[in-house]
Amino acid sequence: xxxxxxxxxxxxxxxxxxxxxxxxxxxxxxxxxxxxxxxxxxxxxxxxxxxxxxxxxxxxxxxxxxxxxxxxxxxxxxxxxxxxxxxxxxxxxxxxxxxxxxxxxxxxxxxxxxxxxxxxxxxxxxxxxxxxxxxxxxxxxxxxxxxxxxxxxxxxxxxxxxxxxxxxxxxxxxxxxxxxxxxxxxxxxxxxxxxxxxxxxxxxxxxxxxxxxxxxxxxxxxxxxxxxxxxxxxxxxxxxxxxxxxxxxxxxxxxxxxxxxxxxxxxxxxxxxxxxxxxxxxxxxxxxxxxxxxxxxxxxxxxxxxxxxxxxxxxxxxxxxxxxxxxxxxxxxxxxxxxxxxxxxxxxxxxxxxxxxxxxxxxxxxxxxxxxxxxxxxxxxxxxxxx
Amino acid sequence: xxxxxxxxxxxxxxxxxxxxxxxxxxxxxxxxxxxxxxxxxxxxxxxxxxxxxxxxxxxxxxxxxxxxxxxxxxxxxxxxxxxxxxxxxxxxxxxxxxxxxxxxxxxxxxxxxxxxxxxxxxxxxxxxxxxxxxxxxxxxxxxxxxxxxxxxxxxxxxxxxxxxxxxxxxxxxxxxxxxxxxxxxxxxxxxxxxxxxxxxxxxxxxxxxxxxxxxxxxxxxxxxxxxxxxxxxxxxxxxxxxxxxxxxxxxxxxxxxxxxxxxxxxxxxxxxxxxxxxxxxxxxxxxxxxxxxxxxxxxxxxxxxxxxxxxxxxxxxxxxxxxxxxxxxxxxxxxxxxxxxxxxxxxxxxxxxxxxxxxxxxxxxxxxxxxxxxxxxxxxxxxxxxx
Numbered sequence: 100x101x102x103x104x105x106x107x108x109x110x111x112x113x114x115x116x117x118x119x120x121x122x123x124x125x126x127x128x129x130x131x132x133x134x135x136x137x138x139x140x141x142x143x144x145x146x147x148x149x150x151x152x153x154x155x156x157x158x159x160x161x162x163x164x165x166x167x168x169x170x171x172x173x174x175x176x177x178x179x180x181x182x183x184x185x186x187x188x189x190x191x192x193x194x195x196x197x198x199x200x201x202x203x204x205x206x207x208x209x210x211x212x213x214x215x216x217x218x219x220x221x222x223x224x225x226x227x228x229x230x231x232x233x234x235x236x237x238x239x240x241x242x243x244x245x246x247x248x249x250x251x252x253x254x255x256x257x258x259x260x261x262x263x264x265x266x267x268x269x270x271x272x273x274x275x276x277x278x279x280x281x282x283x284x285x286x287x288x289x290x291x292x293x294x295x296x297x298x299x300x301x302x303x304x305x306x307x308x309x310x311x312x313x314x315x316x317x318x319x320x321x322x323x324x325x326x327x328x329x330x331x332x333x334x335x336x337x338x339x340x341x342x343x344x345x346x347x348x349x350x351x352x353x354x355x356x357x358x359x360x361x362x363x364x365x366x367x368x369x370x371x372x373x374x375x376x377x378x379x380x381x382x383x384x385x386x387x388x389x390x391x392x393x394x395x396x397x398x399x400x401x402x403x404x405x406x407x408x409x410x411x412x413x414x415x416x417x418x419x420x421x422x423x424x425x426x427x428x429x430x431x432x433x434x435x436x437x438x439x440x441x442x443x444x445x446x447x448x449x450x451x452x453x454x455x456x457x458x459x460x461x462x463x464x465x466x467x468x469x470x471x472x473x474x475x476x477x478x479x480x481x482x483x484x485x486x
Numbered sequence: 487x488x489x490x491x492x493x494x495x496x497x498x499x500x501x502x503x504x505x506x507x508x509x510x511x512x513x514x515x516x517x518x519x520x521x522x523x524x525x526x527x528x529x530x531x532x533x534x535x536x537x538x539x540x541x542x543x544x545x546x547x548x549x550x551x552x553x554x555x556x557x558x559x560x561x562x563x564x565x566x567x568x569x570x571x572x573x574x575x576x577x578x579x580x581x582x583x584x585x586x587x588x589x590x591x592x593x594x595x596x597x598x599x600x601x602x603x604x605x606x607x608x609x610x611x612x613x614x615x616x617x618x619x620x621x622x623x624x625x626x627x628x629x630x631x632x633x634x635x636x637x638x639x640x641x642x643x644x645x646x647x648x649x650x651x652x653x654x655x656x657x658x659x660x661x662x663x664x665x666x667x668x669x670x671x672x673x674x675x676x677x678x679x680x681x682x683x684x685x686x687x688x689x690x691x692x693x694x695x696x697x698x699x700x701x702x703x704x705x706x707x708x709x710x711x712x713x714x715x716x717x718x719x720x721x722x723x724x725x726x727x728x729x730x731x732x733x734x735x736x737x738x739x740x741x742x743x744x745x746x747x748x749x750x751x752x753x754x755x756x757x758x759x760x761x762x763x764x765x766x767x768x769x770x771x772x773x774x775x776x777x778x779x780x781x782x783x784x785x786x787x788x789x790x791x792x793x794x795x796x797x798x799x800x801x802x803x804x805x806x807x808x809x810x811x812x813x814x815x816x817x818x819x820x821x822x823x824x825x826x827x828x829x830x831x832x833x834x835x836x837x838x839x840x841x842x843x844x845x846x847x848x849x850x851x852x853x854x855x856x857x858x859x860x861x862x863x864x865x866x867x868x869x870x871x872x873x
Contacts, residue, residue: 100662100726102501107494113743114489275487307727308710312703320696339487340694343743352739356500356730 100307100356107350109244110270113343115335117274118146118234121153124270128230129188133181135162135202137194141236144280150193150234160185162205165194168372168379169201171216171252178205179215182229192233192268196240199233200248203266206231219250219261228265234272237281238341239289239380241296241348243271251373256459258373260365273346275338283329287437288380289345290325294318295364295383296348302394302402303470305358313353315409320344325437361469364390367478369464370456377446384439385446388431389484394471395423403427443485453482487694487743494737496631497657500730502722504661505533505621508540511657515617516575520568522549522589524581528623531667537580537621547572549592552581555759555766556588558603558639565592566602569616579620579655582672583627586620587635590653593618606637606648615652621659624668625728626676626767628683628735630658638760643846645760647752660733662725670716674824675767676732677712681705682751682770683735689781689789690857692745700740702796707731712824748856751777754865756851757843764833771826772833775818776871781858782810790814830872840869 112120125132132154141147151159160181165174181187182205192202208215210227217223235243242248247262281289294317301314321344327337347353367390368382395403400423407413407426415422435441443449460466461475473481499507512519519541528534538546547568552561568574569592579589595602597614604610622630629635634649668676681704688701708731714724734740754777755769782790787810794800794813802809822828830836847853848862860868 100501100723100730102504104497104499104504104507106497110491110493111742112491114487117489117491120491307707307730309703309707309727309731312706313700316696316699316703319699320694323695336487339743340696343487343694344696355498356726 101305101358103355105351105355106264107244107267107352108269109267111244111273111346112270113273114339115274115276117272118149118153121150121234121272124232124272125154125157125189125191131158131185131188132160133162133178133185133187133190133205134159135165135178135190135192135194135198135205137163137165137198139163140280141193144236144277146193146234146236146277150191158185160187165198165201167197168249168251168258168376169197171204171219171250174201175204175208175215175250178202179208182209187229190229190231192231193236195235195237196242199231199235199242199268200240200250202231202233203228203242203248204250204261206266207263216252219259221261225263225265228263230269231266232270232272233268234274234277235342236277237285237289238278238338238345239285239292241293241345241350243268243273244346245349247349249369256370256373258369260369271346273342275335275342278338278342279333281332283438284378286325286328286332287439288378288384290321290341290380290437291384291434291439292380293345293348294321295387297321297353298387299360299362299364300354300357301406302399303354303358303360306354307356310354310357311405311409317344317347317353318410322433329437359468361466363466363469363471363473366464366466366469367460367481370460371443371448374452374456375446375448377448381439381446384434385441385443385485386481388427388434389481391427391430392484393477393481395427396471399471443482450483450486453479457482488692488745490742492738492742493651494631494654494739495656496654498631498660498733499657500660501726502661502663504659505536505540508537508621508659511619511659512541512544512576512578518545518572518575519547520549520565520572520574520577520592521546522552522565522577522579522581522585522592524550524552524585526550527667528580531623531664533580533621533623533664537578545572547574552585552588554584555636555638555645555763556584558591558606558637561588562591562595562602562637565589566595569596574616577616577618579618580623582622582624583629586618586622586629586655587627587637589618589620590615590629590635591637591648594650594653603639606646612650612652615650617656618653619657619659620655621661621664622729623664624672624676625665625725625732626672626679628680628732628737630655630660631733632736634736636756643757643760645756647756658733660729662722662729665725665729666720668719670825671765673712673715673719674826675765675771677708677728677767677824678771678821678826679767680732680735681708682774684708684740685774686747686749686751687741687744688793689786690741690745690747693741694743697741697744698792698796704731704734704740705797709820716824746855748853750853750856750858750860753851753853753856754847754868757847758830758835761839761843762833762835764835768826768833771821772828772830772872773868775814775821776868778814778817779871780864780868782814783858786858830869837870837873840866844869
């Protein structure tokens with residue numbers, strides 16, 4: 100078991116009508132709010148009006164139009180500018196992981212005099228950040244309970260996971276009702292995202308019985324509940340458990356003491372959505388089973404056997420290699436069964452830039468230190484198998 | 487799924503030599519420290535000297551002799567007095583759950599002008615508390631990651647679980663090596679304590695697949711690892727995983743969104759150790775299987791079946807009633823197998839005060855609201871069956 104130093108100070112305010120606590124949460128931070136959101140779905144579901152009504156008396160400046168795979172330019176830069184111009188006290192992010200990720204980068208950039216990219220690219224360590232509160236409308240990324248934000252810079256195809264302990268949201272308001280209107284496509288992609296977060300922690304060299312059990316519980320719960328959410332988008336209980344699962348995805352609680360895994364599927368997927376702007380969860384679902392097949396070996400076999408038995412209920416008396424292969428097949432078929440396109444071609448990616456992407460990943464993602472180290476050639480083979 | 491409002495801001499500094507971070511942790515709070523500890527085992531293992539060496543330059547006032555089932559008088563009262571006299575900035579608790587529990591009550595009492603019992607008995611809500619840092623030497627109570635302290639007042643046989651969000655330790659330093667010298671008796675009692683914490687959350691009306699899986703993983707890991715700790719007290723990996731399991735016991739993460747269970751075994755055990763000063767974990771181990779048998783009914787059967795299959799691996803094809811009964815037997819036999827005395831008689835409790843204790847529990851523990859409500863008569867029957 101590895102040493103660790105862990106703290107998640109975020110307050111989770113979870114459940115029906117938890118938004119009622121918004122005024123008391125915001126009252127701690129000051130009167131000037133930057134309200135960030137995406138393309139307007141929060142208006143459709145009445146959430147925008149509700150927020151404005153609850154925060155009467157506050158000075159609210161808005162930054163809207165934050166896109167999936169949120170962009171450094173214009174979103175982060177605009178947000179930082181607004182914070183500085185209006186002397187913002189606190190950011191209120193209303194939306195999914197992209198809005199929140201973008202808001203975290205803004206929170207750090209707003210307290211820094213130089214180019215915010217210095218922080219995101221880890222050239223400079225942030226000394227301070229504005230507090231961020233969020234109201235989540237999409238269960239997927241776990242950004243509501245972690246320090247990370249993933250930011251894309253279009254001109255360089257960079258998609259960087261930026262993390263700093265300053266960036267834990269101070270409070271996350273999680274009302275599953277706000278996820279009722281999430282489309283089947285986004286619900287399935289969210290599931291793949293959260294499942295992959297769990298797998299990235301599960302498939303590593305040094306784990307514990309406890310953490311393995313936590314991860315296996317997450318995967319089983321996500322698989323059961325996403326089907327209920329797809330069958331009946333307004334199934335509160337299923338949406339709620341699904342939302343809580345997603346919240347645990349990246350905050351570390353599933354793998355305290357595990358050896359680092361290197362998050363290889365995320366490393367590869369960041370290039371896919373950095374180059375092609377595809378849905379992150381779909382990219383992960385496509386990559387994951389191909390990565391699994393690529394790293395299956397005598398050394399990794401026991402992990403896959405455990406995974407197959409405990410997550411998919413595969414018969415433990417079968418030969419180990421067969422269990423492992425069935426587990427990988429089951430992973431693929433599960434993603435397919437919830438409607439995720441399982442080939443890169445289906446999301447508009449052909450082989451024309453695979454070599455370039457493999458090089459970019461090999462140069463930037465540190466996958467030589469992954470659970471199973473990946474070279475450019477390995478990455479290329481995984482991408483080719485995903486076409 | 488129930489609404490919840492959750493936050494655990496405690497920093498966990500976990501692993502070999504994590505004590506090296508002590509000076510940087512303490513530096514945040516000021517120069518005047520109240521160092522609290524128990525009967526001197528921290529001197530035997532060299533921890534006392536190490537702490538003093540690392541904190542050279544600090545003004546350290548000591549409160550020693552804190553007992554298991556820590557006492558309001560003298561420990562809490564002495565600690566509060568010392569804090570006020572010496573204008574203490576921060577409390578450093580070095581020891582097990584009892585030292586830490588006592589330190590939490592001191593932390594609140596030190597910032598209150600009246601009788602500290604006002605706070606512990608919930609007559610007055612604390613407005614402030616001194617920060618508490620701990621270095622844990624016994625894995626059991628989970629106090630290092632929760633808001634609770636349990637305080638005994640001898641003259642009234644009161645043993646009260648006192649909790650307040652102000653009382654989360656700011657940092658818990660958890661080096662499994664400091665638990666190598668814990669006796670077999672205390673290791674087994676710690677296991678029973680942590681297992682019961684998990685069961686108290688698992689056996690309730692409204693749970694989730696996710697939380698059930700978390701709890702089942704905890705129970706399986708505790709059972710496997712306690713055996714390794716008993717066989718080889720210096721098995722670092724087993725002590726480490728065991729310690730982390732115990733840490734999760736009471737901080738809520740195992741049951742976010744579950745309906746409240748009322749923690750019935752704790753309610754009953756608090757009277758046992760309040761009246762007789764027995765080891766808390768042993769009291770819990772004795773009560774738990776008798777409580778289980780008492781509440782087994784058509785309504786609760788499915789919970790016991792799930793527990794039996796997923797925790798003890800009982801054959802799922804057996805009749806449900808049989809699975810449940812085997813699960814309860816297995817619980818009893820497991821505690822017995824790790825050396826816990828499984829009858830009240832063996833820990834010095836006869837039937838002479840059972841009626842009085844049952845009345846005390848019925849009057850004070852709110853068990854009419856438990857998962858299965860318990861009257862005085864129910865409590866009496868459980869105690870009688872435990873003799």
